[in-house]
Amino acid sequence: MIDRKKAIWAGACVAAGVIAMAAQAQYGGSGSDTDGFLVQLAPATEPSASATAAPLATAALTSTSTTVGGYIYDWTDLQAAIDADTEVDNGYFIVGNAIDPDYLFAYEKGSFDIDRVTPLASASKWFAGTLAMRMVEAGIVTLDDPMRPPLAFWTTFGTKKDVKLKHTLSMTSGFNASPLVGGCQLLPAMTLYNCAKSIHDLRYDSLRPGNAPGAQYSYGPHGLQIAAAYLEAKDTSIEPGSTPARQRNIHELFSQYVTDPLGMTNTTWYDPSGSAPTNPWIAGGAYSTPRDYAKLLRALLGGSFITDMTTFTQQRTAGLPRIFVPSGASDWEYALGSFVECDMPADCATSKINSSPGAYGWTGWIDRETGYYALIATEISSGGDRKGVELEQQMQDLIEAAIAARTPAS
Template sequence: MAERKILAWLAAGVAVVGAGAFAAQTRMAGPDGGDAPPMVQLPPLAVPSSRTASPAVVPSALTGLTTTAGGYTYDWTALQAAIDADSEVANGYFIVGNATDPDYLFAYEKGSFGIDRVTPLASASKWFAGVLAMRMVQAGIVTLDDPMRPSLAFWTTSGTKKDVKLKHALSMTSGFNGSPLVGGCQLTPALVLYNCAKNIHDLRYDILRPGNAPGAQYSYGPHAMQVAGAYLEAKDSSIQPGTSPARERTFHELFAQHVTTPLGMASTTWYDPAGSAPTNPWVAGGAYSTPRDYAKLLRALLGGAFVTDMAGFTQQRTAGLPRIFVPSGATGWEYALGSFVECDTVAACATSKVNSSPGAYGWVGWIDRDTGYYGLIATEISSGGDRKGVELEQEMQGLIEAAIASRTPIP
């Protein structure tokens, strides 16, 4: 079993809404591999939900620490014991499943955290952005090699910035996110997504790092994701029926059309469902979901039919690139399209089939296409969740692999 790493994440991305919003939450790797001064903005503090969570719904086969599925018996005693022993995660919902069995292999509620509790995802939203893009690729609406212009009419026709493509925006290699101190419109919901993308385009990139060509550097943050969202919205050619005058679909409608509706994710939105849909959704960190819904997405990704080009979707796209802003401790991991490629060595990253998308409040979903399972830690920790979620994920991975390896056939 590979050595597990503990990471502190930028979670919802590097962004700016004012000087008072910054905090030294994690250290960043500079382009020379050394430490740069911590310049990290925390996402808005999670507010405990006032909504009453639905009672946990656990398949009948999961009433004990041993479960049966697909002709096998699994022993989850060690996994549940590790979850119970973790004092930093007092409340959470934990799921392990595969792509073939209709029930979860393991489902456990610790404390008070129902399977239908609506929860802010922070950076776990980034996987949603990548999935939406890939589904629109499958629909023939976009390609990963699409340039930003002409759909984003404001996009420059000169300099290296003209060469930014959708794949760059989704893989943190666009040339944006060069500094967290400029351009924070992604946290202004009343704007229009298109106008926010223009703001990022105009204020960032070449004026901060001349010659920073797309595909030349890896810099983790929220700005390019916002551009990608605006591009997907602008590129859509379908017309919303029954409207006068007819109009193209919004980002929220596209997400519903291509992702949540096909998967039956009725409680997943790119905004707090207690409010209303913003015209400028926070693409890199503003989604809300439930454990039940997010598990549906993970199961679909593991199955390989929902996103048919899983190799292209999950492959590393940052190997060998200078790292400008990267979550502290993540220097051994690479980035794909909205998810991290988990690996311990450079060579392992090229073949790793473990992808994850951690969030600031401890929410972590991952798929392991080698072992053949998906896992989910659904929790909401107001302080330290960015560290704790991944720390527990790494511990759980080894225990899940062991339980799968030692499963026994049902006589």
């Protein structure tokens, strides 16, 4: 167990995330950008609260104890901490493991249904890493793939030529001077390919010394947009043998490799009240529900949906200069679409906790050491990025204590 700290996300990220999400929802123009903060796995039996708890659709558990998998868990302290938080008025909270089909803990505070479709902001980033890793394990791409030839516009000169897929997914591509830098990811009528070309041409900061791929850590949206364009361009055909081969778009790839296998029926990389854009905002434009996102977390924790979890979750930014990192994650490292949590950077080498917080407070994480996943599903218009991580840190200690203190049911 690592010591917890109260993490504070940069206020600038929140403001930028709110602006950018609004622009994406309206298919807006350029302006200020940024983020707010496969082996087919058969869908697991639909999780439920447990025999001793009220059904998931109810407003709250009738008891702070649950009986799951032959053990009794006491969630009194966890639920009390959630209820005492005055900044999260409405939310859905889930704790589960990879073995039991029922949730260990499920609680609705205020009004926030388990099937409420919600913007995820930067919690979308885990989708990008998951899709890429699933395509790696399907043999379609490798993490060491260069951007060219699939992205035919990519330069063959300078350090930019050396950008690989792993760099675009780990915030080490040489792009992303800051999330506050504008970009085409908020122009949904473009194509991913053309957006990646725009980022390639305009957003690589060649003036900063040492800005080679893999040499600096800078958190932002541009690398993930390039990664998605690469995955789309690399794919061959949705109909093998057809002439000409039909290239799957990013939405079809996401469905095939992530949402369909997991039964995530209400998860999209765009506002589902509209139509699917040709250039979705990869780093911050996805929507999901608590029920759906919990399915992803459970699958990642289980280790069969992505079999090489070491490669997927390991830190990739250790020792690198930090050009821009949200202040609440200043001691954390970055993996492929998720943070590696630790109190000091040196601790991240052995940390088993990965998370992907968003600007509206939506925060999911997996703890492979303790053996659980958890989700804070909420939508806070102001200060959500800070609050989500603060509450997550508090919940982690309480969840670990409840799991350690569980008792046999008989």
